Amino acid sequence: MINSNEINNYSYFPGFSNLIKDARSSLEGRIDIIEFIHQFAESLYKERSLLEQLVEKHFTLDRQEIDLFKKQRNRIGQAYYELSNILIKLIEIYFSKSIPSRYSDIYDFAKEIKSMSRIIITENPIHGAREKVQIINPWDFPIIVINNQTLGREKRTEWGLHRDLLIEKNTYLAMAQKPPYYVQPLHFHTNTAEFSMNLDGNTQGMFLRHGQKIILFPEKYDHTVFSQNTVHTLANSSARFARDITYKPPCSYKDRRSDYERGADDGKGYLEPYRYEEKLSKFIRRFYGIPYFDNPLNIELTFLQPGETISEKSQSEHFYYVAEGSALFSVDSMNKISKKDTVCIVAPDKKYNITSHNKKGVVLYRAKSLQII
DSSP states (O other): OOOHHHHHTTTTSTTOHHHHHHHHHHHTTSSOHHHHHHHHHHHHHHTHHHHHHHHHHHTTOOHHHHHHHHHHHHHHHHHHHHHHHHHHHHHHHHHTTOOOHHHHHHHHHHHHHHHHHHHHHOBOGGGGOOSSEEEEOGGGSOOEEEEETTTEEEEEEEEESSOOSBGGGSOEEEEEEEOTTOBOOOEEESSOOEEEEESSSOEEEEEEETTEEEEEOOOTTOEEEEOTTOOEEEEEOSSSOEEEEEEEOTTTTTTEEETTSOOOSBOOEEEEOOSEEEEETTEEEEEEEEOSSSSOEEEEEEEEOTTOEEEEEESSOEEEEEEESOEEEEETTEEEEEOTTOEEEEOSSEEEEEEEOSTTOEEEEEEEESSOO
């Protein structure tokens, strides 16, 4: 069940002080849960105007205003996100796999509030990149939290492979940190496949086929692929934190469905290692393909030895994620170091060098469009 302490974290939210008390009482069995769902939905409906105003204003802000407004904006956005998610989970848990029609409107309303709050808390970090080479730490931006009520909280940060303010306006990447022995809630995507790279060697995949659980065991830097409508999950099977990075088409969040809804009965999932590998000088570059989307991408994974330098040229913007070690990016007279778990953006039409800036070498993850190299 939902932890009442999570609700207490948002007791500062305007207009919800009494609702928070009722939420804890409901979760502890002192208030009828049906009565509470109605109270919760009514209170959330009354408070929706603040979120609507915030979303409307969000699209008119420039970069400087966004930075000045970020703390308050994120606080309110996170509150709406958590409160709507609590209402969604209460309905799903109470009604299991069959929500009565008279509660479907409440459920859809809660999902709408959750989607609106995501607009606020998923500002694209790339939106503000203006220099020839710029280093961004995605973890400095709002963090999405995925709850598994019994196994902890997965933290996720996202960034676009584009400059639009909204991450989901175009293709983007999601970086997840899973706590030890964590399992994502089961879900599926109605129109898109999922393509996730195992960065630490600790992440397993699982999907359902004809009611049976099929488990995938990817090696480090393999991709776990789940076809559309396949009910699936990713799990950390180790006692350490585990990272995975997932390519996301624009509609992947809207297409996501919880496990109580019906997915395909003949789920399809498999492992996809790198397509081929090139060895140039000392460094190695592996190539992966994503053939499932309208604008297919190639994933490149580059391994540099300590002190090794490679030269590149950007026709469009180049986006790098540092999976291991640290790298020195040199563009014209500008030099910047990108450390582990940071993103480096190189401006278009630039010749630049990348130097391994770590005693153990560096691993760079780069997603690039096949239409715009």
